[in-house]
Amino acid sequence: MFELLNEVGIIAQLSRAMLESHLDEGLTVHHFTALNHLVRLGDGKTPMDMARAFQVPKTSMSHTLAGLEKRGFIQLVPNPADGRGKLVLLTDAGRELRERAIQSLTPQIAQMIPQFGLDEARSILPTLRKLRALLDGARDG
Amino acid sequence: MFELLNEVGIIAQLSRAMLESHLDEGLTVHHFTALNHLVRLGDGKTPMDMARAFQVPKTSMSHTLAGLEKRGFIQLVPNPADGRGKLVLLTDAGRELRERAIQSLTPQIAQMIPQFGLDEARSILPTLRKLRALLDGARDG
DNA sequence: CTTGATAAGTACGATATCGTACTATATGAT
DNA sequence: ATCATATAGTACGATATCGTACTTATCAAG
Numbered sequence: 001m002f003e004l005l006n007e008v009g010i011i012a013q014l015s016r017a018m019l020e021s022h023l024d025e026g027l028t029v030h031h032f033t034a035l036n037h038l039v040r041l042g043d044g045k046t047p048m049d050m051a052r053a054f055q056v057p058k059t060s061m062s063h064t065l066a067g068l069e070k071r072g073f074i075q076l077v078p079n080p081a082d083g084r085g086k087l088v089l090l091t092d093a094g095r096e097l098r099e100r101a102i103q104s105l106t107p108q109i110a111q112m113i114p115q116f117g118l119d120e121a122r123s124i125l126p127t128l129r130k131l132r133a134l135l136d137g138a139r140d141g
Numbered sequence: 142m143f144e145l146l147n148e149v150g151i152i153a154q155l156s157r158a159m160l161e162s163h164l165d166e167g168l169t170v171h172h173f174t175a176l177n178h179l180v181r182l183g184d185g186k187t188p189m190d191m192a193r194a195f196q197v198p199k200t201s202m203s204h205t206l207a208g209l210e211k212r213g214f215i216q217l218v219p220n221p222a223d224g225r226g227k228l229v230l231l232t233d234a235g236r237e238l239r240e241r242a243i244q245s246l247t248p249q250i251a252q253m254i255p256q257f258g259l260d261e262a263r264s265i266l267p268t269l270r271k272l273r274a275l276l277d278g279a280r281d282g
Numbered sequence: 283c284t285t286g287a288t289a290a291g292t293a294c295g296a297t298a299t300c301g302t303a304c305t306a307t308a309t310g311a312t
Numbered sequence: 313a314t315c316a317t318a319t320a321g322t323a324c325g326a327t328a329t330c331g332t333a334c335t336t337a338t339c340a341a342g
Contacts, residue, residue: 001250002243004262005156006177007269012153014276015146017196028298036147048320055158057300062321064298084307084320102143109142112275121145124265128148134253135155169328189290198330203291205328225290225337 004131022104026071027097030064035073035090035098043090046079050088073097145272163245167212168238171205176214176231176239184231187220191229214238 020029034050051061065088068074073094079085113121161170175191192202206229209215214235220226254262 001254001257001259001262004266004269005152005250007266007273008149009153009156009174011146011269011273011276012150013196014273015150018276018279030298033150046320055154058321059301059323060299063300067298079320082308082320084305086321108279109146112279113142116142116272116275118142120268120271121142124268125145125148127261127265128145128152130261131257132148132152132155134257135152135159138159138249138253171328187290199291200293200331201329204330208328220290223290223338225335227291 018108019101019105022108023101027101028064028067030060031068031073032098032101034061034064034068035094038074038088038090039095039098043074044087046082046085046087047076048085068094159249160242160246163249164242169205169208171201172209172214173239173242175202175205175209176235179215179229179231180236180239184215185228187223187226187228188217189226209235 016029019032023029023032033054037050037053038045047061047065048058050065051058054061065074065076069076071093072091075089075091076086077089079087157170160173164170164173174195178191178194179186188202188206189199191206192199195202206215206217210217212234213232216230216232217227218230220228
């Protein structure tokens with residue numbers, strides 16, 4: 001089990017480095033990850049939602065979002081349902097940036113496929129999802 | 142493929158958070174990861190070896206190792222084979238610290254096993270190893 | 283033996299991360 | 313309605329990360 005998590009950690013580190021090398025200067029992996037999250041799961045989340053999802057302190061998320069807002073990739077608007085809070089909205093520029101980053105990354109990923117095997121990749125996905133769900137639950141259980 | 146790496150990234154993030162919650166104050170995940178690397182693969186590596194292995198800048202590794210040395214968990218000695226370099230040696234305290242951290246983490250990991258299934262964990266390990274090797278090679282090729 | 287190029291580690295400054303303390307709003311009990 | 317408690321976000325300071333520039337040592341070529 002430790003072995004498994006260790007291996008996963010190394011893979012994540014290597015793929016993060018790969019992603020980083022495809023991002024324009026001034027844009028960090030955290031920025032991309034936040035944009036990607038919003039595109040995949042839908043925007044209109046609160047900053048706290050995102051901090052919890054990424055397991056980072058709210059001050060860190062606040063900083064990341066401030067950077068994205070300053071560059072026009074997201075918009076922070078007051079939360080109509082909660083006077084204390086805000087909502088994070090994607091801008092077109094934000095969607096485009098995320099799309100461009102993925103496009104830039106694609107050739108390098110695609111290059112790995114013949115050696116790796118899509119079937120094999122697909123076959124382990126359900127297990128990984130289960131593991132993620134389990135870890136996700138373990139933090140409040 | 143993106144899906145796979147994304148899932149792996151989330152799992153790594155969650156398990157890192159779990160590990161972090163089991164470390165004494167003042168000790169970071171980076172510290173633990175470095176110690177773990179030395180125990181698993183043997184000490185006597187150079188700082189540069191480790192920086193490359195973790196894909197971090199040498200200045201970052203230098204800082205992490207300085208922290209470990211200050212607390213007595215490793216020892217930095219001149220490299221007899223290279224006057225420019227140093228070698229990283231584990232101390233007994235370092236080995237013990239790593240062992241204690243793992244012991245502290247074990248119950249929480251063990252708790253997941255019944256729900257997850259060891260067979261399933263074992264079955265995806267070879268594929269993950271292959272993926273790691275592929276990513277590892279992709280950075281210079 | 284010199285010279286030029288490369289590599290290991292350090293110094294230092296810019297930015298990122300994150301804990302603590304704070305403000306403002308929400309929520310629940312009475 | 314009032315008050316206690318909890319929550320969203322911000323301010324700020326301490327530490328971490330990492331890029332650039334530098335020092336020192338290696339190594340290949342002549």
